[in-house]
């Protein structure tokens with residue numbers, strides 16, 4: 463940290479009290495920027511850090527809806543429009559009881575730099591609600607989504623702000639929200655990504671975050687002349703990102719031995735093959751059950767209340783939520799021989815764990831680089847919507863792969879430029895920041 467970044471961090475903490483996740487995300491970026499700020503005094507002169515840590519707009523609203531008993535329920539809705547220097551605001555919606563302003567500000571701030579790394583013209587935003595979809599009927603989810611979109615619709619648009627999914631928001635929720643937008647506005651337009659294939663969605667968007675995280679790890683492995691062949695991989699979560707991470711790793715010769723949810727972890731030493739993964743997809747995406755049922759079905763171990771990090775592996779793919787790898791988990795992973803970590807989730811490692819991985823010089827891909835394939839493919843969905851045509855899955859997958867190669871390349875080059883080769887944290891933060899900061903300078907005081 464420098465005098466400038468210290469001052470900025472103190473201000474961010476003072477101006478955004480009780481938002482520890484936002485402070486954490488900002489601090490990690492500030493810690494990377496010292497060499498760039500020193501070489502480019504124009505950033506400090508134009509108060510770029512003061513501006514880039516302040517969202518352009520924060521929208522907060524009431525979401526009332528009827529549950530199946532006919533009672534009124536009230537949730538809180540949000541959209542953080544953080545930075546539009548390089549394109550319309552873009553980023554997911556999270557529906558989870560832990561959602562509050564601080565979570566969405568951390569996610570939106572990460573999204574600004576992540577979207578910059580994708581090479582596509584997208585600004586950063588994030589939104590969501592403290593609504594908990596667990597245990598709700600389809601009709602309840604629909605009524606909630608309709609009420610949420612009744613307010614959100616006035617703030618978004620295909621050239622303004624284009625939300626997508628995140629935790630608790632998948633194809634079902636995107637469908638209900640898209641339907642309500644169309645009904646209110648009488649416009650069939652690309653205001654959301656992650657849409658169904660029959661109504662404007664892109665092939666490979668469901669797969670993209672998980673595939674992208676594996677492609678990023680593949681690039682990191684290539685720097686050491688290695689592949690996934692024969693490597694044991696642990697994956698956390700069992701939602702969208704985790705499922706397609708397992709699928710791609712298995713295709714590339716890796717063996718995935720864990721999945722988890724907020725109740726516990728399954729450990730399957732034989733590996734989660736295509737047939738077992740199909741069971742997980744039906745369990746999680748259709749039946750909306752618990753991962754324990756995998757252990758019941760296939761007769762493997764279930765570790766109630768545990769995370770997967772004590773299972774020995776070469777590669778780990780945290781794909782559930784923020785701060786799911788603590789310092790002790792990090793030490794255990796390293797002690798058991800893990801040397802590749804690709805973050806499918808956003809900010810899944812506590813700062814002390816990140817510091818340890820960087821210090822030990824393992825192949826550690828931070829989320830804003832490693833999971834950028836999801837939003838990148840959302841960008842490709844927007845392009846297809848604008849052109850009113852659809853690319854084949856091979857075309858989209860090839861573009862996704864090329865983007866992940868480019869994200870990796872930018873990280874490697876920026877880390878070298880900062881005199882810290884192999885440090886993907888510095889690389890991602892610096893490469894993501896410079897593009898946005900220069901665009902802000904070009905556009906004057908906005």
Ligand code: NDP
Pocket residue numbers: 627628629630631632671699700701702703704722723724725781782783784806807808833834836837
């Ligand atoms: P899903 O809702 O599909 O799945 C989330 C998974 O993580 C579930 O297994 C869930 O378990 C688990 N989980 C969620 N919150 C917690 C928690 N507090 N503690 C323990 N487990 C938890 O979400 P996604 O797969 O889409 O998202 C996973 C991660 O990837 C998130 O960090 C998200 O921000 C990130 N991400 C997602 C992208 C996307 O395109 N979807 C793109 C880039 C990043 P349970 O069902 O028990 O809650």
Ligand code: 2IT
Pocket residue numbers: 552553554555573576624625626627628655808833834836837838840
């Ligand atoms: O965190 C993320 O990058 C996402 N949830 C995906 C955002 C998007 O607009 O596709």
